[in-house]
Amino acid sequence: MLRNKNIIVGVTGSIAAYKSALLVRLLVKEGANVQVIMTSSALDFITPITLSTLSKNPVLIDFAKDKTGLWNNHVDLGLWADIIIIAPASANTIAKMANGICDNLLLATCLSARCNIYFAPAMDLDMYKHPSTLTNLDKLKLFGYKIINPGTGELASGLIGEGRMAEPEEITTFITTALSKKLAYSGKKILVTAGPTYEAIDPVRFIGNHSSGKMGFAIAEEFANQGAEVTLVCGPNSLTTSNKNIHRIDITSAEELYNASIKAFKTANIAILSAAVADFKPAKISVQKIKKSSATKSVELVSTIDTLAELGKVKKSNQLLIGFALETENEVENAKLKIKNKNLDLIVLNSLNDTGATFKKDTNKISIIDKNNKITKFELKNKSEVAKDILTTILNFKSK
Numbered sequence: 047m048l049r050n051k052n053i054i055v056g057v058t059g060s061i062a063a064y065k066s067a068l069l070v071r072l073l074v075k076e077g078a079n080v081q082v083i084m085t086s087s088a089l090d091f092i093t094p095i096t097l098s099t100l101s102k103n104p105v106l107i108d109f110a111k112d113k114t115g116l117w118n119n120h121v122d123l124g125l126w127a128d129i130i131i132i133a134p135a136s137a138n139t140i141a142k143m144a145n146g147i148c149d150n151l152l153l154a155t156c157l158s159a160r161c162n163i164y165f166a167p168a169m170d171l172d173m174y175k176h177p178s179t180l181t182n183l184d185k186l187k188l189f190g191y192k193i194i195n196p197g198t199g200e201l202a203s204g205l206i207g208e209g210r211m212a213e214p215e216e217i218t219t220f221i222t223t224a225l226s227k228k229l230a231y232s233g234k235k236i237l238v239t240a241g242p243t244y245e246a247i248d249p250v251r252f253i254g255n256h257s258s259g260k261m262g263f264a265i266a267e268e269f270a271n272q273g274a275e276v277t278l279v280c281g282p283n284s285l286t287t288s289n290k291n292i293h294r295i296d297i298t299s300a301e302e303l304y305n306a307s308i309k310a311f312k313t314a315n316i317a318i319l320s321a322a323v324a325d326f327k328p329a330k331i332s333v334q335k336i337k338k339s340s341a342t343k344s345v346e347l348v349s350t351i352d353t354l355a356e357l358g359k360v361k362k363s364n365q366l367l368i369g370f371a372l373e374t375e376n377e378v379e380n381a382k383l384k385i386k387n388k389n390l391d392l393i394v395l396n397s398l399n400d401t402g403a404t405f406k407k408d409t410n411k412i413s414i415i416d417k418n419n420k421i422t423k424f425e426l427k428n429k430s431e432v433a434k435d436i437l438t439t440i441l442n443f444k445s446k
Contacts (some may be wrong), residue, residue, distance in 0.1 A: 047222040048078030049271065051128045054159075056152045057097065059087025060134035061202045062168035062211035066092060069133055069214035070100045076218070077288065081123070083152045085139065102403065109151055118151055124158030129221065132156075133194075134168030135213045137179050138179035142184035143191075151403050154177060164221060166194040168211030170203050193271045229273030230441055236274045237310045237317040238266040239353070241281035243300045245327035247345060250335045259283035261370075261410055261429050265318055266292050268433040277304055277310040281321060300324055300350035302327050307353050311360070316440065318368040319354050320394070326350060358389030365441065374399065378413075378421070387416050392443060393438060414439050 053073055058067045066082075073080050080101040086095060086108075094105035094156045106118050132139060132152070139153070143165075148154040156163055164298050165186060173179060174196065183193055199212040213222070238264020244252040255379055259263065263285045270289035278287065279295045281303065287294055300323045311317050326347040354369050361367050371381040371391045376402040381395040397412045411426040414436065424435050 047076070047225050047271075047273075048073060048218075051078045052126050053078045053080050054123065054127045054130045054155065055080060055082045055091065055097075056132035056135075056139075056156070057082060057088045057103070058132065058134055058136040058139040058152070059085060059090060059213070060136045061091055062134035063091035063159045065211055065214055066076055066133060066369050067096055067100055069131070069217055070097055072214050072218050074101060076326070081127075083107070083123070083155060085150050085152055087136075087138075090194045106151060109154075117284060120151055121158045123155045125160065127155075127159055129161055130156060130159055130163040131166065131217065131221070132164070133166035133214075133217055135165040137167075137169045137173050137176075140165060140179065140182050140186065144185040157198050162190075162192060162224075164192045164194055164217070166212050166217055167185060167196050167209070169209050170201050170228035171205050171207035171209045174209040192220075192224065228289045229284040230437070231269055232273030234269075234315045235313055236266075236269045236276045236321075237279070237307060237308060237314040237325075238269065238276060239264055239303060239319045240266065241283040241285075242322050243281045243303055243324045243350070244298050245324045245350065246331050247328050248332035248334065248336050251345075253324050253327060254282075255322050255324065256280070259286045259321075260408065261287050261432065262320040263287065264433040265320060265436060268430070268437055272437060277314070279306045279310065279321070300327065304351045304353040304356065308356065308360075311357050311365075314365065316366045317357060318370075318394075318436070319357070319442075320370045321353075322372065323353065324350055345346065352388075354384075354390075355388045361389055366391045366444065367395065368370040368436075368440065370394045373397055380416070381413075381415050382419060385415065390417065392440065412420070412436075416443055 055070055057063050073167050081103050082097040082101050082202050084105055084107050098105045104156050134250045142153055147171050148157050193210045194210055198208045200206055201209050227237055241259030242255045242257040244254045246252050259280055266276045267289055270276045270291040274387045276294050278294045297303045297306055327350050329346040344363055357367055371384055371393050373380050377397050385393050393415050396410055409426055410429050410432045413421055413423045415421050
């Protein structure tokens with residue numbers, strides 16, 4: 047849920063600052079890009095070197111980087127962040143944020159940010175229960191900020207009561223739970239196919255293609271990042287998945303791809319078939335390697351099973367089926383025929399004639415055509431960005 051998220055962790059002056067180290071470690075372990083910003087009073091409780099080592103980024107404290115005139119741009123930081131977590135959030139920082147005071151880098155960054163900001167209060171019992179603190183927390187809630195309520199227990203003063211900063215694990219769970227409720231594909235089951243298929247000629251040779259699977263893997267990752275439970279059926283490749291919401295099924299042949307896909311499609315809300323499936327396979331597979339001296343100089347071919355068309359035959363009204371078309375001529379016309387003949391809702395078209403959109407590249411240039419013949423064209427982009435365009439188009443199509 048937090049993978050590749052840009053997260054600012056704000057550390058303020060509180061004894062609970064020692065917990066910030068574990069919070070940073072947990073966020074980095076989840077795959078987030080973490081930038082720590084400390085207030086000057088936080089330096090009394092934890093050293094920047096600890097947090098910079100764990101976050102793998104220099105800790106920011108002041109507006110000025112050094113005496114050369116360079117500065118830490120709070121506006122850029124605010125726009126970079128997907129999430130800001132102030133943990134611990136002292137009574138002083140809470141009061142300043144509630145009243146728009148920005149006399150340090152952290153506060154100025156928060157006032158410049160457009161993302162969700164989470165506060166994890168940490169202070170003594172009477173400070174937390176003071177009417178001014180409670181009023182300030184209510185004001186932050188009115189501004190749309192999220193409060194991660196403190197726990198109850200022994201405080202630094204020795205008193206027993208409410209005011210302990212939430213544990214790092216609790217903070218991480220709070221944020222991931224909040225994110226999952228907002229994700230576009232949360233609770234959806236998605237089938238994605240990727241990569242080539244290999245059709246054996248003999249134990250050594252096969253019919254295949256140059257597909258790397260990069261586009262399909264990018265789509266699977268993006269669906270999972272947006273809350274979906276993904277079944278990824280993939281042909282031979284050297285790629286890995288990083289999101290735990292992806293269930294990977296490795297296959298080799300078109301028949302294996304069909305068997306895995308038809309099973310997964312029964313419970314899928316959306317299927318997007320980006321695999322480059324071989325159209326033909328040998329009629330007979332030689333048990334032994336065919337020798338060079340063999341009298342056989344030709345291989346009889348038969349058609350492989352068309353998984354996309356078979357899914358189109360069993361597609362229910364509440365399912366979406368999206369295909370891919372890689373063409374070299376008459377691209378749009380051929381893609382429209384596939385939509386009709388295979389009962390598709392959308393088709394993603396790319397052409398080998400487009401520079402940067404060929405096999406094994408990290409970029410792609412696509413057009414998406416829906417069953418009403420509406421065409422949406424996109425510029426050449428990194429495949430991860432292309433995946434986002436595809437998911438956005440599917441959402442817009444569903445909402446019609």
